[in-house]
Amino acid sequence: MKDCFSSNTLLPFDQALDNMLAAIEPVTEQEDISINDAQDRILASDISSPVNVPPYDNSAMDGYAFSHHSFTEQQNLQLFGTSIAGKPFNEPCPPLHCIRIMTGAKMPIGCDTVEMQENATVVEQQIHFSAMRKLGANVRKTGEDIKQGQLVYQRGKRLNAIDLGLLASLGINAVQVYRKLTVALIATGDELKTPSETLNDGEIFESNSHVLSAMLHKLNVKVINFGIVKDEEAALKRAFISADEQADAIISCGGVSVGDADYTKKVLEQLGQIGFWKIAMKPGKPFAFGKLPNSVFFGLPGNPVSATVTAHVLAIPALLKMQNCCAIKPTTLRVICRDALKKRAGRIDFQRGIFSIDDQGQAIVRSTGSQGSGILSSLAQANCYIVLPSEQGNVVAGEIVDVRLFDQFIG
Numbered sequence: 001m002k003d004c005f006s007s008n009t010l011l012p013f014d015q016a017l018d019n020m021l022a023a024i025e026p027v028t029e030q031e032d033i034s035i036n037d038a039q040d041r042i043l044a045s046d047i048s049s050p051v052n053v054p055p056y057d058n059s060a061m062d063g064y065a066f067s068h069h070s071f072t073e074q075q076n077l078q079l080f081g082t083s084i085a086g087k088p089f090n091e092p093c094p095p096l097h098c099i100r101i102m103t104g105a106k107m108p109i110g111c112d113t114v115e116m117q118e119n120a121t122v123v124e125q126q127i128h129f130s131a132m133r134k135l136g137a138n139v140r141k142t143g144e145d146i147k148q149g150q151l152v153y154q155r156g157k158r159l160n161a162i163d164l165g166l167l168a169s170l171g172i173n174a175v176q177v178y179r180k181l182t183v184a185l186i187a188t189g190d191e192l193k194t195p196s197e198t199l200n201d202g203e204i205f206e207s208n209s210h211v212l213s214a215m216l217h218k219l220n221v222k223v224i225n226f227g228i229v230k231d232e233e234a235a236l237k238r239a240f241i242s243a244d245e246q247a248d249a250i251i252s253c254g255g256v257s258v259g260d261a262d263y264t265k266k267v268l269e270q271l272g273q274i275g276f277w278k279i280a281m282k283p284g285k286p287f288a289f290g291k292l293p294n295s296v297f298f299g300l301p302g303n304p305v306s307a308t309v310t311a312h313v314l315a316i317p318a319l320l321k322m323q324n325c326c327a328i329k330p331t332t333l334r335v336i337c338r339d340a341l342k343k344r345a346g347r348i349d350f351q352r353g354i355f356s357i358d359d360q361g362q363a364i365v366r367s368t369g370s371q372g373s374g375i376l377s378s379l380a381q382a383n384c385y386i387v388l389p390s391e392q393g394n395v396v397a398g399e400i401v402d403v404r405l406f407d408q409f410i411g
């Protein structure tokens, strides 16, 4: 039966991504959590600052605070008191007097300028400055970093280490975030063994679930790993039903191309609406996407490079949308390609590249060599994709190409 995700034609990459994103519904459930637990969580509401940062005028230096217009360079100032961080000097400072002040200490009333101690000579409570500062020098003004009421974060922000510190500096100890996603991982194939097993003839070690699980942890989702499921209808059906009951999204790898032993298609078509696509991209032509009763489904090709690249450039953007995360656009540069690249027109290529700056300071990219979709070692050496558009043919050495730098999910 045809469904809204079906397509018989070779789908352009951008269209496949757009179709998928259009079908993704972001989670709506929210929770209040401590900032101690908030790393990599997604903010569910805007945050405005409840306070000024800094909350009061204070000194940026260890030195002497005084009123700028009350004296001239030739004069001495009489020491009147001390203001240290956490112990402000609360009396007004009279003209021609100064207050010994430490970094971060509150500016005393009547003072507007600080001279650092290195420029001061002290003789019996009389302070003399070797140079005259400008009015307001070395003073950090109230609210100069953040003003009370100022919008600091917008909904959809993924909180990083610095954000948690900034929130703490505003006196915010709890935040409203979206709930975490749960993603189920299923590796399919009779030939697959875990790295702790012994291989029989015709078997290989399963690697995709390790790549995918690590990528998903960087997205800060809960991962339910179903491990290796045999190419058997009943086993696959059990795994998919159980995954659908527990997870927001299911990522499987293997069994999405047309092959006799590939039961995924048969099983999934019984359970939900799934499109088995041929995307005009390399690696990763076969790709499945659709909806099961409770979850969305991403069916990645089994070849390790194809599985990794499609997870990275297709599944991750969809999961980011599901998380409500304001996705940051990938960093793309136009640089000189030092190697000749083989490419056939008709599909967008995500070739594996090594981006660097050469001895002349020129940004360049080189190929990692063999680009077979099963050659994970070529991906392991790479730090970028060389993105060659669909209509592009072979690349000659010295040509300018688009490079998409690896981000935190794959790098």
Ligand code: AMP
Binding pocket: 187, 188, 189, 191, 192, 204, 205, 206, 207, 208, 209, 253, 254, 255, 256, 257, 259, 301, 302, 303, 304
């Ligand atoms: P498939 O998409 O199932 O036809 O698999 C394509 C190729 O990828 C085959 O050579 C498989 O042995 C290999 N493969 C499939 N799944 C995995 C996996 N999870 N880890 C490593 N290789 C895999």
Ligand code: MG
Binding pocket: 188, 189, 190, 254, 255, 302
């Ligand atoms: Mg297979």
